Each structure stands twice: as C-alpha cells, then as structure tokens.
Amino acid sequence: MTLGILKEGPSENRVAISPDTVPALLKLGIEKVLVEKGAGERAGMPDAAYQEAGAEIVSADDVFAKSDIVVKIHRLSEDQLGRLRKGQILIGQFNPLWEPSLVEPLHKAGVTAFSLDLLPRTTRAQAMDVLSSMATVAGYKAVLLAANHLPRFFPMFMTAAGTIKPAKVLIIGAGVAGLQAIATARRLGAVVEAFDVRTAAKEEVLSLGAKFVEVEGAVESAAAGGYAVEQTEEFKKRQAEAVHEHSKNADVIICTAQIPGRRAPLIVHQHTVEAMQPGSVIVDLAASTGGNCAVTKDGQTIVHKGVTVIGNSNLPATLPYHASAMYSKNMFNFLKLLVDKGEIKLNFEDDIIAATCISHEGQVVSERLRQVMAG
Numbered sequence: 001m002t003l004g005i006l007k008e009g010p011s012e013n014r015v016a017i018s019p020d021t022v023p024a025l026l027k028l029g030i031e032k033v034l035v036e037k038g039a040g041e042r043a044g045m046p047d048a049a050y051q052e053a054g055a056e057i058v059s060a061d062d063v064f065a066k067s068d069i070v071v072k073i074h075r076l077s078e079d080q081l082g083r084l085r086k087g088q089i090l091i092g093q094f095n096p097l098w099e100p101s102l103v104e105p106l107h108k109a110g111v112t113a114f115s116l117d118l119l120p121r122t123t124r125a126q127a128m129d130v131l132s133s134m135a136t137v138a139g140y141k142a143v144l145l146a147a148n149h150l151p152r153f154f155p156m157f158m159t160a161a162g163t164i165k166p167a168k169v170l171i172i173g174a175g176v177a178g179l180q181a182i183a184t185a186r187r188l189g190a191v192v193e194a195f196d197v198r199t200a201a202k203e204e205v206l207s208l209g210a211k212f213v214e215v216e217g218a219v220e221s222a223a224a225g226g227y228a229v230e231q232t233e234e235f236k237k238r239q240a241e242a243v244h245e246h247s248k249n250a251d252v253i254i255c256t257a258q259i260p261g262r263r264a265p266l267i268v269h270q271h272t273v274e275a276m277q278p279g280s281v282i283v284d285l286a287a288s289t290g291g292n293c294a295v296t297k298d299g300q301t302i303v304h305k306g307v308t309v310i311g312n313s314n315l316p317a318t319l320p321y322h323a324s325a326m327y328s329k330n331m332f333n334f335l336k337l338l339v340d341k342g343e344i345k346l347n348f349e350d351d352i353i354a355a356t357c358i359s360h361e362g363q364v365v366s367e368r369l370r371q372v373m374a375g
Ligand code: NAD
Pocket: 120, 121, 122, 123, 125, 126, 129, 131, 132, 135, 172, 173, 174, 175, 176, 177, 178, 195, 196, 197, 198, 201, 225, 226, 227, 228, 229, 231, 256, 257, 258, 259, 260, 265, 267
C-alpha cells in the first residue's frame, strides 16, 4: 500500500506530513511513502530529509497515479481533482461545513475523502485534532503579530526614563486559540481580559491569569458538542455594548469567536474600532468566515482611522515548521485508524471515521455535514 504527500499551493508553507513521521508510517505497514518534490521545502523540511527517513521524492503525477492514500492540508485545485483516481482515499482539512460545495466534485471523482476538521471533540479524538493544533499556533502567532504592530511595549517597565504601563489586551472567544493567545500575551507581560459565551470558559480564563468579562444572558446548548451557538439579538446588543466599553481602554483586541459552519459572530462594530486609541491593533482570526470585527478585510492588513486591523486567518502558514509537525502527528494518529498491518480497513462503525467522512461511494457519511447540507 502506498501513501502520497502532495505539495500545497503557493500561499501555504506547511506540509501535511513531516519527515519524522515517515518511519512511523513505514512501521504501520505502509510499503511506500511518496512525496511530491519540494512539498516540505517552505516548512524547512527538504526533500533530502524525507529521503533519509525512507520516503521517495516523485512528481505530482506519480503521487496521483501510484498512491492509495493521498494526504493534503487544503482542498484540491480543479486540476488536482481531475487527477484523482476512483477508490483513492484523500485526507485533509477541507472545511466542508463552511463550503459544502466542495463535496460534489469528490463524489464525482469516486474518492473516499476525510476532512479532519469534522473530528468529534472527544478524548479519543484529541490526538488527531488538527483544529486544536492549528488554533494553538494561530493564538500564539496572533499575539506576536499584534506586539509587532503595536507602537507600545507589552510588559511594564520601570526605568530611569520613566515607568511604562503594561499593554491591555482583550481576547474575544476563549476556545483553543483564545486561551493560547491569553497565555502568550500574559507571558509577554500584558494585562489580559477575555469574553466568551460558554460558562466553561470562565474558569480556564481565570486559571491563565486573565480577567473574565461577564455578559449575562448567553445561550448555550448541550447538543452543540462544546461549541458555541448563535446568540439572541438582545444578547448581541448587550455584548456589543460591553465590548465597546472594554475596547476603549484596550491596546490590542484578538478576535477568535467562531460558530462551526456559520458566519463568525460580529462583535466589534465599526464605532467600537473608531473609539480605540490610535495605534491600537486588532487581529481577527475569524476573517475567513466573515470576521468578528466589522472593518476586517480577509487576507489583508488595513489601517482604519489609526487602528491596524489584521485579517489573516491562516496564521499557521506563518509558523510552518511546528504547524506541519503538529498536523503530521495528528494525521498519523488518524491514519492508524484506517491502516491495519499495511491494509486499508474502513470501519464506518467507528465514530471518528464516520464523523469525518465527507465522500464514500458518492455519499456524505458525516451526520454533521449532512445536516448542514440539508439546511
Ligand atoms: P471555536 O474555534 O469554534 O470558537 C472559538 C471560541 O469562540 C469558543 O470558545 C466559542 O465559545 C467562542 N464564541 C463563539 N461565539 C461567541 C460569541 N458570540 N461571543 C464570544 N465568544 C464566542 O472553538 P474551539 O476553540 O474549537 O473550541 C470549541 C470547544 O471545543 C471548546 O469547548 C473547547 O474546550 C472544546 N475542545 C475540546 C477538545 C477535546 O475534548 N478533544 C479539543 C479541543 C477543543
């Protein structure tokens, strides 16, 4: 059985499997690991490192023609989709809840495809959880980016040239990315406040040394599997007012609030941005799903009335070495469910396999995606 690793497009520096995972794949009984030439180069993982680990460097054509399993991060281009073979297995992080239309071409190609962003948030799935790994990278990098753009220090300083007050950071959404952003901002010496709609987030925020800003009346649902749900108009209004008050004193806002499969909640309104001090920075990690901030432009850094607004939702690409290493570990742990003694075994009774499968014999297996597609 052969596994192939494809190179990502020009805007992505990561690679789906790093060289140090190759020996473990071979041990799993996979006979050959094929790597598209230059796949890991931008992540600091050269072809020679893959060869030393026991993989073969080949062309993209060979990856498509010879692999039983193809691994990737982002969705395939139209040209790549056309090169898939019937019965091939494709694994990546394709974000189908946000873009369900990507499923149809996979059905047409006759492939069995798994999207790792659909993993259930269970203890057993934790080792494969690419969303958590990449959110960790994004939360960390968001704070570094903000610190870089801010015309102020993060820590407090007492110097002969005067006392410098610590920066104030407001984190919106205290999930995996938000908690990592809190920890990173605290390490840099900032004073941190955070909001979330899930009550469970409060304790985690406090344990990281940040203040939790309470807004009463948030809706929670046990059926949402630990995720947030859409809020009432009344709550949104109250939350916007609270965010407005706290933003006036914040030097940095890091937005991470998301609702799976929906537009990100709009939390920082234009008048709130305009009430911030000139030189303040907003990093909006929800930019690709519409943004938490009204003036965010996806994929761009803009200055709105003196406030820098960074709309980069693919920060893991800016820390490609470790982001690839983490993605690779997650991918390997997922592959262990599919490969037994070198043979592919698809057990759709397994909740993780069923939850992540977006294409098999022309059908969507994932219940969660089926519900979203049914509207
Ligand atoms: P996410 O990326 O979907 O959202 C980020 C955060 O934004 C969440 O904390 C969410 O509550 C918050 N949010 C959404 N709407 C909001 C609003 N209007 N105002 C303020 N905040 C809002 O979330 P995530 O980081 O992927 O984590 C989702 C859940 O999964 C969390 O409960 C997390 O602890 C849990 N989790 C479990 C596991 C596991 O057990 N395997 C792994 C990772 C995460």
